[in-house]
Amino acid sequence: MTAPLEKIIVCLDHSKLDRDLIQNACRISKIAGTKEITFLNVIKEFNMPDAVLKEFPDLMDKALEERRTELQELVTKHFDCDVPTKTVVFQGSISKEILKYANDEKSDLIIFGKKKTTDSVLSTRVARRSPCNLLLIPPGHKLKFDNIFIPVDFSDYSSLSLDTTLMLTENTSSKIYLQNVYQVPSSYRYSGKSHKEFADIMKGHAMKDLEILIKKVDAKQQELIPVTSLDKDGRVMDLVLKEANKQKVDLIVMGAKGRTITSALFIGSKAERMIRVNDNLPLMIIRKKGAIAGVLESLLDLS
Numbered sequence: 001m002t003a004p005l006e007k008i009i010v011c012l013d014h015s016k017l018d019r020d021l022i023q024n025a026c027r028i029s030k031i032a033g034t035k036e037i038t039f040l041n042v043i044k045e046f047n048m049p050d051a052v053l054k055e056f057p058d059l060m061d062k063a064l065e066e067r068r069t070e071l072q073e074l075v076t077k078h079f080d081c082d083v084p085t086k087t088v089v090f091q092g093s094i095s096k097e098i099l100k101y102a103n104d105e106k107s108d109l110i111i112f113g114k115k116k117t118t119d120s121v122l123s124t125r126v127a128r129r130s131p132c133n134l135l136l137i138p139p140g141h142k143l144k145f146d147n148i149f150i151p152v153d154f155s156d157y158s159s160l161s162l163d164t165t166l167m168l169t170e171n172t173s174s175k176i177y178l179q180n181v182y183q184v185p186s187s188y189r190y191s192g193k194s195h196k197e198f199a200d201i202m203k204g205h206a207m208k209d210l211e212i213l214i215k216k217v218d219a220k221q222q223e224l225i226p227v228t229s230l231d232k233d234g235r236v237m238d239l240v241l242k243e244a245n246k247q248k249v250d251l252i253v254m255g256a257k258g259r260t261i262t263s264a265l266f267i268g269s270k271a272e273r274m275i276r277v278n279d280n281l282p283l284m285i286i287r288k289k290g291a292i293a294g295v296l297e298s299l300l301d302l303s
Helices: 017-032 050-055 059-078 094-104 117-129 156-168 186-191 195-216 236-246 269-277 295-302
Strands: 007-012 036-044 085-092 109-113 133-137 147-151 175-182 223-230 251-255 283-286
Touching (some): 017 059, 085 094, 094 117, 117 269, 156 251, 156 283, 175 195, 195 223, 236 269, 269 283
Parallel strands (some): 036 085, 109 133, 147 175, 175 223, 251 283
């Protein structure tokens, strides 16, 4: 059974998006078995002359405390759930401090606001090295779990995504779309079939495999819906996003790589592309907890 999301970090940036993130943290905590939420803000480090630091030694401490007080007031106003919270403010490299805190606290989920596709550098940087699951939420979204979309390639990563989604929605009647994107191999011409005929064969196998997967899992009240799509030009994530928008889903859930120490350092090209091209749907990247244990500390020390 997939573990609940007991410890959640919500990354605030002192913008209008903070209120939405605080409210969405409350919404997910109601279904995720959450026991603690940390609202984390990192003030970007900047160089200050030694003479100024000597003259005003407590300048940064006062700034950090003022920011923490402001954010705590915001949390008190907009967080309406019975889950213990704390507000933490650091100065430093934003991605490094977020990753270090998540690793030290053994967090289960990082919630991040994603403002637009051109603002994906920080999101991708955190996603690549995150020691836990990551949820990216665009502005103005009220997080819901009625309709969820999962790209499925029948790997361990997509299985983990499905298991996590079933855990989160076990007490709901959510519709969960399972999409497999299939391709026609260039060698189809040696089969004696036309491209369309071979595409139909591949589609049939994809649908059969999805139906087998659906029979294997332990769905409670959820409805699992198989979806197949033909990839003609290698743009798999574009097809995923197109179908997700067509179905008007509330959330996309994808697995990150993590089968070996080397692959654990990356989330995969498909997940990275989804972060870049998707600016209108919440996206949850699922990572096996502990997959990069011991490796992240070394990377943080080097960065």
